[in-house]
Each structure stands twice: as C-alpha cells, then as structure tokens.
Amino acid sequence: PQATRGLLRQRSIRAVVEPPVLPFEKDAEHLSQWRPESWRQLKAYQQPNYRDEKKLRDAVETITRMPPLVFAGECRNLQSRLAKCAAGEAFLLQGGDCAESFSQFSANRIRDSFRVMLQMAVVAMFGGGVPVVKIGRMAGQFAKPRSADLETIDGMELPSYRGDIINGAEFTESARVPDPQRLVQAYNQSASTLNLLRGFSTGGYAGLQRVMQWNLEFMGKSDEGQAYMDLAKRVEEAIQFMEACGLENDTPMMTETEFYVSHECLLLDYEQALTREDSTTGLWYDCSGHFLWCGERTRQLDAAHVEFMRGIANPIGVKVSDKMDASQLVSLIAALNPENTPGRLAVIIRMGAGKLRENMPRLVEAVESAGQTVTWVCDPMHGNTESVAGYKTRRYERIRQEVEAFFDVHEQLGTVPGGLHLEMTGDDVTECLGGGSSILEADLNSRYHTHCDPRLNAEQALEMAFYVASRLRQ
Ligand code: PEP
Ligand code: MN
Numbered sequence: 001p002q003a004t005r006g007l008l009r010q011r012s013i014r015a016v017v018e019p020p021v022l023p024f025e026k027d028a029e030h031l032s033q034w035r036p037e038s039w040r041q042l043k044a045y046q047q048p049n050y051r052d053e054k055k056l057r058d059a060v061e062t063i064t065r066m067p068p069l070v071f072a073g074e075c076r077n078l079q080s081r082l083a084k085c086a087a088g089e090a091f092l093l094q095g096g097d098c099a100e101s102f103s104q105f106s107a108n109r110i111r112d113s114f115r116v117m118l119q120m121a122v123v124a125m126f127g128g129g130v131p132v133v134k135i136g137r138m139a140g141q142f143a144k145p146r147s148a149d150l151e152t153i154d155g156m157e158l159p160s161y162r163g164d165i166i167n168g169a170e171f172t173e174s175a176r177v178p179d180p181q182r183l184v185q186a187y188n189q190s191a192s193t194l195n196l197l198r199g200f201s202t203g204g205y206a207g208l209q210r211v212m213q214w215n216l217e218f219m220g221k222s223d224e225g226q227a228y229m230d231l232a233k234r235v236e237e238a239i240q241f242m243e244a245c246g247l248e249n250d251t252p253m254m255t256e257t258e259f260y261v262s263h264e265c266l267l268l269d270y271e272q273a274l275t276r277e278d279s280t281t282g283l284w285y286d287c288s289g290h291f292l293w294c295g296e297r298t299r300q301l302d303a304a305h306v307e308f309m310r311g312i313a314n315p316i317g318v319k320v321s322d323k324m325d326a327s328q329l330v331s332l333i334a335a336l337n338p339e340n341t342p343g344r345l346a347v348i349i350r351m352g353a354g355k356l357r358e359n360m361p362r363l364v365e366a367v368e369s370a371g372q373t374v375t376w377v378c379d380p381m382h383g384n385t386e387s388v389a390g391y392k393t394r395r396y397e398r399i400r401q402e403v404e405a406f407f408d409v410h411e412q413l414g415t416v417p418g419g420l421h422l423e424m425t426g427d428d429v430t431e432c433l434g435g436g437s438s439i440l441e442a443d444l445n446s447r448y449h450t451h452c453d454p455r456l457n458a459e460q461a462l463e464m465a466f467y468v469a470s471r472l473r474q
Contacts, residue, residue: 030338034311036275036284039268044304046145046266046297048166048178056269059180063187063273068287069139069194070261072278072313078260078290079315081133083343085418086375091130091472092346092419093121094262094291094377095461096137098453099144102164105189110196112426113138114206115214116458118257119228120465122211126235127469134259137423139193140289141263142166142186143270144452145297161451165267169451183270190261190288197259206257209249211235216458218428223436224462262291265316266298268308275312283313293317293348294336296382301332310336317346317421321383322359326366333372346375348421352383353401360409368415375418378406385453388433391444393454396435400467407471420468424456435460 050056084090095117113136121132142165151160151171159176161169165186168175200206211232219225243249265271265286274288286292292312296319298305309316318332329347337345347367351359367374380402384394403420410417430443431454439457448454456464 031311034284036272036308036311038311039272039304039308042302042304042307043300044268045300046162046295047268048162050178050180052180056180059183060269060273062184063270066187066191066274068274068276068285069187069190070285070287070290072281072283072285072287074260075285075290075314077258078133078135079341079343081131081258081343082291082315082346082375082418083341084131085133085346086342086373086416088416088418089130090133091124091128091417091468092133092135092375092377093117093124093422093465094135094137094419095120095422095424097141097425097450098137098423098455099163099451100138100141100189100193101169101451102185102189104449104451105193107196109425109427110138110193111200112216112458113424114197114200114259114426115216116424116426116461117259118206119214119462121257122208122214122235123228123231123462123465124469124472126231126238127466128472130472133419134257135262135291136197136259137262139190139197139261139263140186143264143266145264145266145295147297163267164451165270183267183273186270187274194261197261201259202256204255206259207255208235208257209239209254211239216426216428219459219462222459224459224466227466228462260290262293262317263289264295265292265305265309266295268304271308278313281313284311286312286314289314291315291317291346293319293346295319296321296323296350299332301328301335306332306335310338315344315346317348317377319348319350319379319382320363322351322355324363326362329363330366330370330372333367333370333374337372337374340371340373342373343375346377346419348377348379349406350379350382350421351402353380353398353405355383356402356405357409360406361413364409364413364415368413376406376410376416377419377421378403378417379421380406381421381423381453389441389444391431391448391454393444394432396432396439396456396460396463399432399456400464403464403467404471411474417471420464422456422461422464423453424458424461426458428459429455429457431455431457432460436463 144163146160384398437459
C-alpha cells in the first residue's frame with residue numbers, strides 16, 4: 001500500500017504540473033441559469049445614465065444584428081495559449097492605449113502599435129527563450145471607469161468623460177451627455193481595426209523574415225532602436241541557419257503571427273449585444289473581443305460585471321490592487337473559473353511599485369493553497385500614476401520597479417510570472433517620464449496625446465521588453 005500511495009502521489013503531482021484539458025463543458029451546473037442578460041438583476045457599477053431609452057434600444061438592436069467581431073474558435077485557441085503562460089511555457093504581452101478614441105483613429109497608428117508589439121515579442125522570445133502570446137488593448141478598448149462621477153474645472157461641474165463609446169472628452173455640457181449612437185461607432189471602428197490587424201497578422205507584414213524592417217523610423221538612433229537592430233540581426237542569422245537546416249520559409253510559422261484583441265468588459269449593454277451562442281459547443285461567447293477583463297472598480301462578487309463574465313466562455317482577466325484580501329480573491333476566482341480551467345482566468349496585479357512586495361505574496365499563497373490555476377499578469381501602470389506639472393504621468397523607473405518586484409516575488413514563491421499588461425503606443429509621445437529616452441517634466445506638454453492615462457512610448461516599451469527578456473532568461 002505504501003508503494004501504491006507513493007505512485008498515486010506522484011500521479012497527482014504530475015496532474016498539477018500538466019493539468020488535463022477539460023475546458024469547454026457545456027452543461028456545467030453553474031451556467032444552467034445564466035443568460036446574457038442576467039446581469040440586469042444586479043447592481044451595475046460605472047454605467048452611463050442614458051437619457052433617451054429609445055435611442056439606446058435602437059443602438060443596441062443595431063449592434064445585436066451585426067456580425068461577431070471575433071470567433072469562438074479563436075477564443076479557445078487563445079485560452080490554450082494562456083494556459084501555457086500560466087505554466088511558464090509561454091509569456092503574455094498585452095498592450096495598447098488606455099483608451100482608444102474616435103478622433104485619433106488611423107491606420108498608421110494601429111500599424112505602429114502593432115509593430116512595437118511585434119518587436120517587443122521578438123525581444124522577449126529571442127532574449128527570453130519562450131513563445132510570446134500577443135494581445136492588443138485594441139478594437140474595443142473605449143469605455144473607461146472613473147473614480148468620480150463629476151469633474152470640476154474652474155468652478156464648472158460636468159459629468160466625467162467615460163470613454164468615446166459613452167460621451168465626449170471635451171469639457172462642454174453637450175459633449176458629456178452619454179450618446180447611445182456612440183456604441184455603433186465604437187463597433188464600426190473596432191471592426192475596421194480588427195480587419196487591419198488580421199491583414200497585418202496573416203498577409204505577410206508580420207512574417208519573422210521581416211524582423212529587421214519593423215524598426216520605427218524615429219527609433220533608429222536611440223539606444224533601444226540600436227539594441228533592437230542588433231538583436232534583429234542575430235534573429236536573422238538564426239533564421240538563415242534554420243533555413244540551411246531545411247526549415248521552409250513559407251510555413252505559417254515564418255510568415256504569420258497570432259494577434260488577439262482585448263478590452264475592459266465595462267459597458268454591459270455593448271457586451272451583451274455582442275454575446276452569441278457558439279454553434280459547435282453551445283457556449284456563450286462575448287464576440288466583442290478575444291479576451292475581456294474586469295476592472296478594479298467593477299469586480300464586486302455580488303454585482304453585475306462578475307455575473308456577466310462568469311457566463312461567457314472567453315478567456316478573461318480580473319484586475320487586482322492592494323485593496324484585495326486573500327479570501328475574497330479565492331472566492332472571486334472560484335466564481336469566475338469554477339472548473340479551474342487553465343488559461344481561463346488571468347489575475348492582473350496592479351498595486352504600485354511600493355506596495356506589490358508587501359501585498360502580492362499573501363494573494364499568491366492563498367490562491368496556490370486553494371489549488372486554483374490562474375495566469376499571473378503584472379500591470380505596472382495603474383498603481384504608479386501621479387500628477388506632475390498638471391499632467392497625469394508615470395515614471396518609467398517606478399514601472400520597471402513594479403515589474404522587477406513581480407518577478408522577484410514569483411521567484412521567491414516558486415510560482416510563475418505569466419505576463420505583462422502595459423499601456424503603450426507605437427507613437428513618439430511624451431506621456432511617461434524617464435526611460436532611456438529621458439522624457440523630462442518639461443517635455444510632458446510637447447506630445448501628450450492620450451485621452452486617458454499616460455502610455456509608454458515606443459522606446460520606453462521596447463526598453464521594458466529588454467528588461468522582461470533579461471528576467472525570463474534567468
Ligand atoms: C485600465 O486598465 O485602463 C484600468 C482602468 O485599470 P484598473 O481597472 O486596474 O484601474
Ligand atoms: Mn488606464
């Protein structure tokens with residue numbers, strides 16, 4: 001019996017390392033009562049007060065008739081990639097604008113953000129030696145949670161800007177009225193963004209042979225641009241070697257890339273309208289994006305967003321600050337991923353450089369001892385926001401320190417750092433301070449373009465990728 005127990009124990013340890021894949025169960029009991037509209041029974045935080053119910057109904061109906069933006073099979077593929085990130089066999093890179101906007105919509109901007117993400121992925125793959133899963137905060141990242149319902153400027157008080165899918169950023173009474181027609185415009189912009197991204201991903205642009213050509217013009221002379229070109233040269237040599245060994249240069253592995261899209265699951269009228277039943281599995285997918293996350297302000301266990309998200313079969317995430325306590329997190333994970341499916345749930349930690357070392361370990365330990373499998377992701381942006389010279393900004397050094405702390409804590413606990421979630425752009429903006437490009441306080445006003453939070457510019461983002469590669473290699 002002793003020997004048998006030993007064997008069993010060995011088996012069960014193996015099961016923890018290589019979990020059986022049972023991801024897509026149709027008849028799970030917890031879902032039997034769920035409907036895309038069941039969230040309406042519960043308190044929904046951070047929703048706009050639409051004045052015209054009829055206009056809202058019309059807009060929602062229009063979107064309900066529109067085709068899905070993403071497909072169930074793609075979401076399932078992403079989920080299996082994310083399971084690899086949870087197990088340390090891949091690394092997630094998720095990045096893009098804090099908020100997409102209608103006025104800054106342009107093909108070149110999408111291309112440049114996509115291109116920096118490809119560069120970052122090459123740096124992390126070649127330098128860190130693991131596959132990189134790429135997800136944009138794109139094609140739907142329009143709705144913003146706000147700390148205050150009202151904003152006051154020079155004694156004038158107006159409703160807060162909640163993202164272009166809801167109202168306008170301009171500080172006027174008419175711009176701040178929530179307009180349901182914006183849902184339709186956001187859907188249309190997401191559709192054309194995705195169309196372009198799909199073209200870039202599979203139409204030859206993202207082929208690994210082009211790795212040298214992805215450098216952005218303005219980065220050529222910077223240290224990061226130079227470091228990237230050096231690395232790209234080595235990648236090219238490696239490819240030549242592999243081709244000499246017989247690797248076909250027209251295989252999809254060499255000519256295409258997988259790129260997924262994500263946004264915060266915030267505006268529930270929009271998300272419900274795009275939630276469709278998958279004909280092959282009978283499961284409900286929110287077809288507005290491959291991956292959706294629940295924000296720090298809307299993750300209450302007994303409220304609408306968690307109710308909605310538990311029923312969709314997409315891979316999902318939840319943002320977690322230092323305010324979260326351990327048993328609350330374990331309950332939240334149990335509600336969102338009751339089958340404990342690897343890759344289903346990412347916990348996105350955003351505590352701030354100073355708070356992470358103190359507060360993350362108890363969360364990771366609690367989740368570990370509950371036997372829950374999640375993908376641990378670091379968002380080093382949202383806990384490090386400060387106001388400098390009238391601008392909302394973040395210091396590169398603080399951002400890097402939070403990433404460093406995230407890797408350190410996982411190393412100490414023997415757990416897996418699964419990914420990085422950034423607010424970034426391919427543009428040459430001056431929104432975050434410091435980094436190799438040395439953005440100074442006096443530079444903030446020169447190219448501060450964000451509609452919401454400050455983003456890393458292309459150089460700063462690439463610098464971060466080199467740092468991550470150095471940590472993945474260890
Ligand atoms: C965001 O990702 O832009 C955001 C608002 O994050 P959080 O919910 O973590 O504050
Ligand atoms: Mn943000």
